[in-house]
Amino acid sequence: MLRARSLLPLALGLAGMIGAAAxxxxxxxxLPLTGSEARIGGFFKExxxxxxxxxxxxxxxxxxxxxxxxxxxxxxxxSTQATAVSLADRLVNADKVDFLLxxxxxxxxxxxSTVAEQYKVPYINGGxxxxxxxxxxxxxxxxxxxxxxxLGTTLMTWIDGQQKAGKLPRPAKIALxxxxxxxxxxxxxxxxxHVAQSKGAYTIAVDESFALDGKDFGALLGKVKAAKVxxxxxxxxLPDYITMHRQYVAMGLCHKVVSYGARGSEKGAxxxxxxxxxxxxxxxxxxxxxxxxxxxxxxxxxxAFKARYGGxxxxxxxxxxxxxxxTLFTAIQQAGKxxxxxxxxxxxxxxxxxxxxxxxxxxxxxxGQQAQNPFVLQQNLPDSGAPIIYxxxxxxxxxxxxxxxxxx
Amino acid sequence: xxxGFRPPAPPRLLLGYxxxxxxxxxxxxxxxxxxxxxxxxxLAFLSIAGALxxxxxxxxxxxxxxxxxxxxxxxxxxxxxxxxAGPVPAxxxxxxxxxxxxxxxxxxxxxxxxxGPYFSIATIGMGEATRLLFTYWEDFTGGxxxxxxPIQTDMKHxxxxxxxxxxxxxxxxxxxxxxxxxxxxxxxxxxxxDAAADLGVSATFYQDLVFALSGAVVGVTGGxxxxxxxxxxxxxxxxxxxxxxxxxxxxxxxxxxxLGPLLGAVVFVLLRQYLLASYPQLYLGLYGLLLIFIILxxxxxxxxxxxxxxxxxxxxxxEA
Numbered sequence: 001m002l003r004a005r006s007l008l009p010l011a012l013g014l015a016g017m018i019g020a021a022a023x024x025x026x027x028x029x030x031l032p033l034t035g036s037e038a039r040i041g042g043f044f045k046e047x048x049x050x051x052x053x054x055x056x057x058x059x060x061x062x063x064x065x066x067x068x069x070x071x072x073x074x075x076x077x078x079s080t081q082a083t084a085v086s087l088a089d090r091l092v093n094a095d096k097v098d099f100l101l102x103x104x105x106x107x108x109x110x111x112x113s114t115v116a117e118q119y120k121v122p123y124i125n126g127g128x129x130x131x132x133x134x135x136x137x138x139x140x141x142x143x144x145x146x147x148x149x150x151l152g153t154t155l156m157t158w159i160d161g162q163q164k165a166g167k168l169p170r171p172a173k174i175a176l177x178x179x180x181x182x183x184x185x186x187x188x189x190x191x192x193x194h195v196a197q198s199k200g201a202y203t204i205a206v207d208e209s210f211a212l213d214g215k216d217f218g219a220l221l222g223k224v225k226a227a228k229v230x231x232x233x234x235x236x237x238l239p240d241y242i243t244m245h246r247q248y249v250a251m252g253l254c255h256k257v258v259s260y261g262a263r264g265s266e267k268g269a270x271x272x273x274x275x276x277x278x279x280x281x282x283x284x285x286x287x288x289x290x291x292x293x294x295x296x297x298x299x300x301x302x303x304a305f306k307a308r309y310g311g312x313x314x315x316x317x318x319x320x321x322x323x324x325x326x327t328l329f330t331a332i333q334q335a336g337k338x339x340x341x342x343x344x345x346x347x348x349x350x351x352x353x354x355x356x357x358x359x360x361x362x363x364x365x366x367x368g369q370q371a372q373n374p375f376v377l378q379q380n381l382p383d384s385g386a387p388i389i390y391x392x393x394x395x396x397x398x399x400x401x402x403x404x405x406x407x408x
Numbered sequence: 409x410x411x412g413f414r415p416p417a418p419p420r421l422l423l424g425y426x427x428x429x430x431x432x433x434x435x436x437x438x439x440x441x442x443x444x445x446x447x448x449x450x451l452a453f454l455s456i457a458g459a460l461x462x463x464x465x466x467x468x469x470x471x472x473x474x475x476x477x478x479x480x481x482x483x484x485x486x487x488x489x490x491x492x493a494g495p496v497p498a499x500x501x502x503x504x505x506x507x508x509x510x511x512x513x514x515x516x517x518x519x520x521x522x523x524g525p526y527f528s529i530a531t532i533g534m535g536e537a538t539r540l541l542f543t544y545w546e547d548f549t550g551g552x553x554x555x556x557x558p559i560q561t562d563m564k565h566x567x568x569x570x571x572x573x574x575x576x577x578x579x580x581x582x583x584x585x586x587x588x589x590x591x592x593x594x595x596x597x598x599x600x601x602d603a604a605a606d607l608g609v610s611a612t613f614y615q616d617l618v619f620a621l622s623g624a625v626v627g628v629t630g631g632x633x634x635x636x637x638x639x640x641x642x643x644x645x646x647x648x649x650x651x652x653x654x655x656x657x658x659x660x661x662x663x664x665x666x667l668g669p670l671l672g673a674v675v676f677v678l679l680r681q682y683l684l685a686s687y688p689q690l691y692l693g694l695y696g697l698l699l700i701f702i703i704l705x706x707x708x709x710x711x712x713x714x715x716x717x718x719x720x721x722x723x724x725x726x727e728a
Contacts, residue, residue: 033688034692074688075684075685075688076684076688076691078684080644080649081637081639081641081644082451082637082644083681083684085637086447086448086451086681087681087684087685089443089444089447089448090444090448090681090685092444093442093443093444093447094442094444094445107552107554107641107643107644110553110554110556110639110641111637111639111641111644114556114559114637114638114639117559118559118561118564118638130553132553136556179552180543180544180551180552181551181552181553182552182553184552185551185553211540211543211552212552212643
């Protein structure tokens with residue numbers, strides 16, 4: 001009895017200490033874990049979870065002199081806008097999260113970010129690259145993903161180099177195919193603007209849009225075939241890339257340069273289409289695991305990811321999700337308090353090191369708080385995977401043009 | 409000699425109905441309804457109104473439409489365009505959207521000659537054609553990029569009462585249609601269109617009328633939806649999933665009954681949202697099981713289940 005009494009103050013003290021521990025910083029997110037974007041939603045989930053595990057394993061965030069863990073409430077928005085919006089509403093108003101991380105895909109983010117803006121909650125996303133999202137004058141949305149327009153520009157810059165080296169004809173005829181979404185329109189603008197400034201180096205012979213999740217691109221590819229173009233530049237999401245390129249190969253098409261925008265080197269696509277059919281396809285991505293060749297944040301991320309996910313190599317989806325979460329953590333620490341407005345201000349003024357190409361990350365107000373990091377171009381090559389071929393400072397291989405398959 | 413005032417429904421029913429509507433209208437003031445619950449109920453009201461209006465066509469007339477998303481989208485985009493064009497009171501924009509959707513529904517006139525699965529297949533085609541048309545009509549809908557409306561916090565809050573008002577009107581209209589000469593004529597068309605014609609019921613006229621009215625209400629719902637979300641795009645507004653949702657809500661609640669779609673919409677919106685948030689790993693399985701259970705064992709949906717339970721109660725048996 002005496003023993004129990006003597007232990008009571010100690011127990012109460014411990015309980016008091018436990019009670020006084022700082023509550024975790026609550027972060028909410030939805031992702032398309034089912035539905036048409038489920039595959040990519042799963043990739044984003046991996047990136048988010050890795051970032052949260054890392055910071056909690058390290059003792060939490062240093063916020064105003066105390067350590068605070070971070071918790072992630074992750075819900076499935078089923079790839080639909082209405083669910084993405086109402087679940088974000090739930091996260092803010094019922095689960096009372098402090099901050100939001102974005103879902104994946106431009107149209108979901110465009111809809112969901114209205115909730116963040118309405119309730120003044122900082123919202124960081126790495127999955128919606130359409131510039132339209134960032135042109136609405138919203139103050140609480142931040143994008144770690146560079147605009148797709150820049151992808152079109154980067155692609156054309158590399159093609160310029162090949163043309164100047166005499167490897168591609170001048171003027172070169174382009175077939176420009178773009179999905180009828182904000183994503184596709186940005187790509188088209190990037191390429192078209194470059195062509196307009198090229199002083200006759202290029203002509204666009206085919207300029208056609210197509211609906212997302214298409215099942216038959218035969219008519220479109222027929223136009224491309226009839227136009228006898230040199231460069232085939234398309235912008236497509238992964239399922240459309242696989243469907244369109246399968247039909248492209250079946251029709252016996254071959255062009256000096258072939259690109260599907262951000263798609264081309266995905267493992268899933270190579271398995272579906274066959275390695276020999278995707279050789280020399282050019283793709284521009286927001287991040288590549290090959291950036292880990294040099295020491296730095298990319299290498300740290302790739303090592304951590306491989307350790308966590310059984311040696312599997314990450315793609316840009318996981319990297320941008322991871323970076324988005326890390327950026328939020330940095331802003332919370334810089335603000336020194338779990339205060340939405342203070343964190344928003346830190347994000348708006350932020351310039352930090354990152355794993356993205358270029359090595360830094362900032363959210364320029366002139367671009368609606370969307371990052372403007374450069375893209376890296378990769379090309380599927382027969383014997384060496386898909387090395388980075390541009391920009392030169394991070395290149396791990398040399399690009400090939402014109403497409404050697406066309407001479408066979 | 410005056411025959412005196414005849415209420416459109418039994419006084420007890422009217423009283424009960426009034427109490428329920430007034431109670432729901434007063435709910436946000438007398439309970440600690442969270443912002444989330446308040447918003448979720450608004451969404452439920454909009455879904456209920458759409459499902460009840462779909463039921464006029466699919467339940468009362470027996471013409472199962474898989475293309476009601478077309479009217480929903482037309483109403484939504486017309487309302488959004490009006491709201492973006494200038495300072496117009498939102499309810500007027502919603503009404504204009506509903507009117508446009510009603511007129512648009514009349515375009516389906518040729519399909520109304522078809523019955524049963526042939527009509528349903530035709531409406532799928534109509535819905536998909538409308539979706540593509542509006543997706544490529546960029547000047548009006550913004551194409552796949554959609555339209556963004558200014559965010560108005562007050563509007564989202566007030567939509568609770570606008571949505572409730574719409575549900576109250578549409579539910580009352582459902583009851584009146586069902587218990588009027590019009591309702592009997594619709595039932596006659598549903599049972600046998602040729603026999604109805606022999607009795608002097610113009611199937612063409614009544615089908616046009618009901619499709620236009622149903623489309624108009626769904627169009628108003630689309631307009632309110634646009635105001636609620638502040639962003640709409642054609643693939644979502646005109647999507648086949650949305651047409652399926654109208655059908656599912658009615659099936660879950662009880663096709664052809666007056667209040668079945670209301671119960672179905674409540675389950676479709678509230679239960680689905682609860683399962684999604686609380687049991688993200690299990691929600692598809694649980695939700696699928698519920699649908700299978702209802703479709704296999706209770707063709708009249710939740711209404712049928714309720715009636716079955718009611719009949720087992722001692723006082724109900726005594727009345728029988």
